[in-house]
Amino acid sequence: MSNGASGVNLGDVVATIITLGFIVVPIILVALFYRANKKNAKRAEERLNAEKQLTVNLQNQIDELNERVHNIESILKGRD
16 A cells, blocks of 8 residues: 555645646736737728728819819809
């Protein structure tokens, strides 16, 4: 019979699991925060690109309207 020296002590197993938990949980949290930050950066980049495209479209519309106003002014000046 063994006196328990070579057996597994349940308290040691529990302590090891708790210790590993204190090590693993922060690593998992850091990984989750990193992924969330990466997704937010991607969304922000997509929003920025969409706003840039909208700005270009609006500028084109303004340029077209300015050209029309200039044409109208030219026609009106020609009638005087």
